[in-house]
Amino acid sequence: MSSRERVLGRVRRALADVRPDERPYEEAVGRDYLREHGRRSTEETVELLAQNLADYRAIVHRSTAGEMADLVMRLLAERGSQEVLVPPGLPPQWLAAADPVRIHDRAESTPQRLDQVGSVVTGCAVAIAETGTIVLDGSPDQGRRRISLVPDHHICVVRVPDQVVSSVPQALDRLDPTRPLTWISGPSATSDIELDRVEGVHGPRTLEVILLSA
Amino acid sequence: MSGTFVGMPAFAAFPEAAREAVGNRTLRGNLRHATHTIRAKRARAVAEVSDWAELREAGRRIKDHTLHHLDRYLEQLEESVTRAGGTVHWAADAAEANRIVADLVTATGESEVVKVKSMATQEIGLNEALEAAGIRAYETDLAELIVQLGKDRPSHILVPAIHRNRGEIRDIFAKEMGEWGRPAPDGLTDTPAELAEAARLHLREKFLRAKVGISGANFMVAETGTLVVVESEGNGRMCLTLPETLISVVGLEKVVPTWRDLEVFLQTLPRSATAERMNPYTSMWTGTTGEDGPRTFHLVLLDNGRTDTLADQVGRQALRCIRCSACLNVCPVYERAGGHAYGSVYPGPIGAILSPQLRGTASEIDASLPYASSLCGACYDVCPVAIDIPEVLVHLRERVVEGGPAVRAGNRVLLKPAKGHAAERAAMRAARWALAHPGALRTGQRLASRTRRLHPRTLPGPGRAWSGTRDLPPVPAEPFRDWWQRTHGTDNGEGAAK
Ligand code: SF4
Numbered sequence: 001m002s003s004r005e006r007v008l009g010r011v012r013r014a015l016a017d018v019r020p021d022e023r024p025y026e027e028a029v030g031r032d033y034l035r036e037h038g039r040r041s042t043e044e045t046v047e048l049l050a051q052n053l054a055d056y057r058a059i060v061h062r063s064t065a066g067e068m069a070d071l072v073m074r075l076l077a078e079r080g081s082q083e084v085l086v087p088p089g090l091p092p093q094w095l096a097a098a099d100p101v102r103i104h105d106r107a108e109s110t111p112q113r114l115d116q117v118g119s120v121v122t123g124c125a126v127a128i129a130e131t132g133t134i135v136l137d138g139s140p141d142q143g144r145r146r147i148s149l150v151p152d153h154h155i156c157v158v159r160v161p162d163q164v165v166s167s168v169p170q171a172l173d174r175l176d177p178t179r180p181l182t183w184i185s186g187p188s189a190t191s192d193i194e195l196d197r198v199e200g201v202h203g204p205r206t207l208e209v210i211l212l213s214a
Numbered sequence: 215m216s217g218t219f220v221g222m223p224a225f226a227a228f229p230e231a232a233r234e235a236v237g238n239r240t241l242r243g244n245l246r247h248a249t250h251t252i253r254a255k256r257a258r259a260v261a262e263v264s265d266w267a268e269l270r271e272a273g274r275r276i277k278d279h280t281l282h283h284l285d286r287y288l289e290q291l292e293e294s295v296t297r298a299g300g301t302v303h304w305a306a307d308a309a310e311a312n313r314i315v316a317d318l319v320t321a322t323g324e325s326e327v328v329k330v331k332s333m334a335t336q337e338i339g340l341n342e343a344l345e346a347a348g349i350r351a352y353e354t355d356l357a358e359l360i361v362q363l364g365k366d367r368p369s370h371i372l373v374p375a376i377h378r379n380r381g382e383i384r385d386i387f388a389k390e391m392g393e394w395g396r397p398a399p400d401g402l403t404d405t406p407a408e409l410a411e412a413a414r415l416h417l418r419e420k421f422l423r424a425k426v427g428i429s430g431a432n433f434m435v436a437e438t439g440t441l442v443v444v445e446s447e448g449n450g451r452m453c454l455t456l457p458e459t460l461i462s463v464v465g466l467e468k469v470v471p472t473w474r475d476l477e478v479f480l481q482t483l484p485r486s487a488t489a490e491r492m493n494p495y496t497s498m499w500t501g502t503t504g505e506d507g508p509r510t511f512h513l514v515l516l517d518n519g520r521t522d523t524l525a526d527q528v529g530r531q532a533l534r535c536i537r538c539s540a541c542l543n544v545c546p547v548y549e550r551a552g553g554h555a556y557g558s559v560y561p562g563p564i565g566a567i568l569s570p571q572l573r574g575t576a577s578e579i580d581a582s583l584p585y586a587s588s589l590c591g592a593c594y595d596v597c598p599v600a601i602d603i604p605e606v607l608v609h610l611r612e613r614v615v616e617g618g619p620a621v622r623a624g625n626r627v628l629l630k631p632a633k634g635h636a637a638e639r640a641a642m643r644a645a646r647w648a649l650a651h652p653g654a655l656r657t658g659q660r661l662a663s664r665t666r667r668l669h670p671r672t673l674p675g676p677g678r679a680w681s682g683t684r685d686l687p688p689v690p691a692e693p694f695r696d697w698w699q700r701t702h703g704t705d706n707g708e709g710a711a712k
Contacts, residue, residue, distance in 0.1 A: 002304070003304040003306045003310060004304040007288075007304050007305075007466070007517045008285050008288065008289070010306075010521035010522075010524075010621075010624040011284045011288070011524065012285050013525070013621075013624070014522075014524040014525035014530075015282065015283075015524065018282045021279075021282070025279065025471055025472070028275070028279055029276050030271075030272065030275060031272055031478075032265075032272070033265040033272055033478070034264070034265045037262075037263060037264060056490075107505045111421070111422040111423075112422050115418070115422060131491040131492035132491060132492065133492045138503070138506050145451070145507055146455050146456060146506075149452065149455060168481050169477040172473065172474060172477050172480075177435065177438040177440045177473050177498070178438070178500050179503070180498065180499045180503050181496075181497070181498040181499075182495070182496070182497055183495065183496035183497075183498075185490070185492040185493065185494050185495075186494050188446070188448040188495070189447070189494050190356045190410055190447045191446070191488065192355075192356040192357035192373055192375055194244070194248070194380055195247070195251050195252070196406040198407050200414070201356055201413060201414055202414060202418070202421070202447050202449045203494070203495060204448075
């Protein structure tokens with residue numbers, strides 16, 4: 001007997017006492033919890049996102065399309081990054097004023113090579129106001145998972161208000177489970193040493209979020 | 215058939231281990247600070263969501279429903295993962311899971327792997343098994359690194375090195391890092407930031423060259439085949455993203471039916487665990503995705519005593535656990551005794567009910583674990599999936615004392631009463647008889663009250679061992695029934711409750 005058969009057989013025998021419940025799953029579970037917490041206008045939702053991002057030590061900036069190129073140039077200059085990682089579908093005008101050399105993430109680039117790059121700029125799939133979370137789904141303006149992970153400085157652009165939702169349930173509604181998803185709430189952090197929070201262990205130590213309005 | 219292995223075998227029974235731990239003042243200081251800090255923060259994080267009770271109830275129902283139809287959801291999960299390009303393996307016990315993983319690693323031609331912190335792989339002793347197969351496993355979570363370098367054992371689900379203070383961590387890093395790879399920088403101090411930086415540098419060289427990653431998972435979605443890992447540091451993302459081969463070893467109770475179910479647990483887990491609105495990083499992957507992340511993905515579904523636990527109608531609720539560790543942080547016994555006293559990778563209240571079910575109660579430590587609690591109920595109050603830990607504890611105590619039918623390694627067995635519990639068995643029988651004979655109970659209580667000055671501090675005869683670790687309650691001056699009748703003028707409670 002294969003282990004698969006053995007384990008499934010054990011499961012079935014273990015459940016001999018369970019009476020069959022033929023109600024549809026959603027009915028059997030019931031979901032009385034809220035779809036979002038509190039009523040907010042669109043502006044208030046964006047404001048809450050900004051607050052919660054900042055609360056988790058992300059650095060929040062606001063920008064319009066016209067100011068973007070200058071803002072990104074300034075942020076990269078402040079970091080002194082010589083090179084910036086660029087996903088294939090990033091709008092080129094965001095980097096129009098930036099000096100650092102653009103590095104494209106090619107399949108053959110080794111992780112060691114990416115580790116030498118100082119900064120990365122990406123878009124995002126959705127941002128969650130209640131938790132201060134941005135989610136990347138590997139779309140062309142975000143690139144492979146590794147590019148937002150290895151460099152020490154991540155600039156993430158959120159289009160407001162289109163990409164902002166209030167809550168976790170609303171975010172899951174918008175996301176496609178077949179894509180690889182990375183949820184980010186503030187920079188990498190640990191509390192393993194006497195519960196003192198230290199930012200930046202393995203992921204980017206600095207997360208800057210640009211809330212970009214049309 | 216070998217017994218189920220749940221890590222850390224051959225340890226003293228809980229009372230002895232706890233007595234030793236309670237005498238360690240550094241440990242107690244570290245623990246008190248840590249548990250009280252998380253406890254207070256958690257209460258605030260939970261108070262922030264007005265529908266906590268509803269989320270908790272939904273979590274309970276989702277998990278119960280899944281457990282009640284586990285065969286169906288496991289088959290669906292297997293199909294979804296396979297469709298997405300992964301390979302599913304089934305492991306009936308620890309030895310089989312270890313063999314599968316070792317073979318998969320060997321087949322890649324690699325002799326080292328990077329690991330995301332995972333209770334399941336600790337439970338089966340994977341690192342040791344890999345070492346025996348000539349494969350070196352590097353723990354990459356900061357706390358797990360501290361534990362691994364210190365040749366130590368984890369003592370908390372979420373903060374495994376909670377028993378260590380910064381000075382101890384500095385010494386471990388300075389002394390041991392060089393043995394495993396990049397040494398700690400000269401002149402390393404004990405500030406948390408410097409220690410974290412040393413870990414970053416030490417581990418980065420391993421991440422960047424690793425070809426095989428090993429993880430567990432917090433959730434697996436049957437409908438889509440998606441696996442979810444929740445973490446803070448980014449070491450998880452590193453292990454899930456950079457290697458060419460990813461092997462995930464996951465307890466079969468971690469499956470949830472639908473994508474939508476994640477909306478419940480992604481709200482309750484972070485708030486219960488680290489008391490955050492959301493943990494810094496969550497990774498979700500469904501099979502393999504072209505050139506993004508590992509090209510090869512293996513899922514090892516682990517039984518190792520879980521189906522035996524499922525067979526117990528009272529005890530199966532322990533399988534709802536999402537390993538948030540909230541119950542540890544509120545437990546007065548854990549706070550004093552620390553995680554090591556539980557002698558298993560699952561410490562605290564959840565360990566007290568899960569380990570004896572996964573492993574059976576044949577050993578002394580497992581037979582003693584259901585007693586590692588004051589039954590105060592705080593663990594039940596904080597549990598985000600409403601596991602009635604006190605109920606299961608009492609149920610397991612009865613099983614230890616009385617024996618009875620159970621399932622071990624898939625077979626029905628009749629457990630013998632555990633040795634050394636004769637006094638308790640006699641006490642339980644006596645209590646049962648007395649409760650069934652109210653007249654005798656009343657007389658006995660009155661007699662006890664009148665003679666209370668003569669009562670000993672410890673029990674005589676076979677009761678001595680039992681009272682050696684417990685304080686006997688003083689007998690009240692007046693039995694409750696008499697007091698009730700005197701102050702309420704009726705002999706039964708219902709009559710007085712208006
Ligand atoms: S038993 Fe409940 S509180 Fe304890 S770790 Fe599991 S889910 Fe959390």
